[in-house]
Amino acid sequence: MKTLEELRAIREKMEGILQVRLADAESAKSDDNCRYHVLVCGGTGCTSSGSVQIIKNLEEELKANGIENDVAIVKTGCHGLCAVGPLMVVYPGGTFYTRVDEKDVKEIVESHLKNGKIVDRLVYTETNEGTEAIKKAYRETTFYRKQKRIALRNCGVINPEKIDEYIGTRGYEALGKVLTTMTPDEVIQTVLDSGLRGRGGAGFPTGLKWKFASGNRGNVQKYVCCNADEGDPGAFMDRSVLEGDPHVVFEAMAIAGYAIGSNQGYIYVRAEYPIAVERLTIALKQAREYGLLGKDIFGTGFDFDIDLRLGAGAFVCGEETALMTSIEGNRGEPRPRPPFPAVKGLFGKPTILNNVETWANVPQIILNGPEWFASMGTEKSKGTKVFALGGKINHTGLVEIPMGTPLRTVIEEIGGGIPNGKKFKAAQTGGPSGGCIPAEHFDIPIDYDNLISIGSMMGSGGLIVMDEDNCMVDIAKFFLQFTVDESCGKCTPCRVGTKRMLEILDRITAGKGTMKDLDELEELAYYIKDNALCGLGQTAPNPVLSTLRFFRDEYIAHIEEKRCPAGVCKALTNFYIDPEKCKGCTLCARNCPVDAIEGSVKVPHVINTEKCIKCGTCMDNCKFGAISKR
């Protein structure tokens, strides 16, 4: 297409078709004459649970019932409530079916789609303590009601493999507005005024980054990069945007290209995200076919195209200079700064690199204005943030909330609380670079600066919830094992320092630690933070420092009492059979892999702690709850 008018014509046509999905009203209609739109989640989680087969069965059953022209099957990106997938939403009405099995499809088609009768047993049910279970429509559920979806606006609503659907939700209009009515400096000022900060973890003001790279436009080659190398274990925000709404990233990168004077973008995506790679490839092809990427976009003379580059399994390549080095075809080793990428980046040219989620916010800021964005969030942290909820929480999945939302709201309301009646212990943010928020800060409003003030950090958005059964020393060791593995090896503080820290933690969790070890641990930690070459090394000690700050008593218990309070560290935990509860049924002894349990029939059994390897098989087998850890 060559003009904005052509874009708007498509938008108007699509709006009539998509409107039925944008509200939960029963009376909503679609212009495509389909009585129903069935949205099936095609995110990675639901795909692994069988949503592809669900779609196949839907197609077959609709044909078998002669209603294949009445019902539109829409494969969407991730809806977010991964805990209860595979997910299906039926419009009009917003009927929210969860845990859909391929065998359920026949009933859904015959009962709901043919005869208008909802399949009650599959509808998402909310249980709040003391009240009756209530069935809710999609947008009314506690999970979605408190969210404000900006970056995730289209995920779960549109089919990412159909560019027309993106255009139907005002896609590429921001680019059109920028190219036809704004100067590059005005674009940068807009982003600055919005207060958008980098969503990859560091939170650097995005507008400032662009400003630094904007000098000398037109006289020098420049690059715009997208960091899609989401490597934090437990984080899948970026993956969901790439799978569910890939065009938003292209549009944002093109806008940035106009702002700084660049016509070439690179998206560096990890190879471990094959569905995202596939959706990106399809989307790129469609964008180019429409002339929305390539030469002379909207007839304004502005050229911009994007190349896809795949990572190859290195966490450190999520660091900006390592990422650029990797695109250049080298080992992904970071470079010292200055010079900063805005001055000398990819291939030695001025480059801006932003995270997927940061990009996902840009078009909306342009369309709705910076004041709209700045009206959400807190004073220094504007807008919203996507979090990947994981660990000991009922509603594992993806949520997007305004900055400043208290942690309590995220965990108790949106997250549905801790399962099995356990007590909240800590929430870890920032993955291997971050820290934990303990119960004493349960009401902390989540934003960049608040988290830093308690020794944690926002990070990319992974939020792992821990309960009383998790050992914080073990968690610190777990994260350090990860960073030791992923360290690129270039600088000594990280290569050697983190390994030494890990050795100390190994000793402590094995019951061989001393109080002097704690001093050494802290000294090493601060040294590495100050001297490592890149963010990986500089933040690797954070989980240790954070757990030392809030859970020092656990470390001391491991050292002085040789005891693991949570009962996790195997060397410090003993399994014990309560002779009052034991019936002598011999089930545990028969299943013990090392024959460490002694006792004859009907006589209370005893575990020989010397032989015991703490595998827990006995406890799992005991039907009388007679075995516990202490």
Added chain:
Amino acid sequence: MKKKSGVPFNGTKEQEAKLLEVIDELRATPGCLMPIMQHAQEIYGYLPYEVQKIISDQLGVPMEKVYGVATFYAQFNLNPKGTYKISVCLGTACYVKGSGPIMEELEKQLGIHDGECTSDGLFSLDTCRCVGACGLAPVLLVNDDVYGRVTVEQVSEILGKYR
């Protein structure tokens, strides 16, 4: 450090032709080394010395650099994986129950070490740490098949199922 694979390089003329085609297509792209190596691994299944040498010669990039990139990224395999990937659990429960001798027996019968692949490409051998089936210790996996309470005597029988 893993030993060099004992599997002889069996690259075909078709594979080489495909690789040369990819190299020619991408050689003008800035930073083409990584995409080329990724395609090469798709063509051959792994990145042995011989394939690295072709890339090095074609691009005029020193072997030291190609090897450096191949060894940096976890996704690049320098050793081939077999049709049947055997994984022996060396977690504590399995180890105490004798998975060590089972690993040794597998190495003896297959003639390869941990991380390597048999010369016919049928079996590759790796170790892992705890698959969570400690009640069935010792445990080994062949692709997705889980074998529990394995004895040294059963190793021949298990291998025989896949030959």
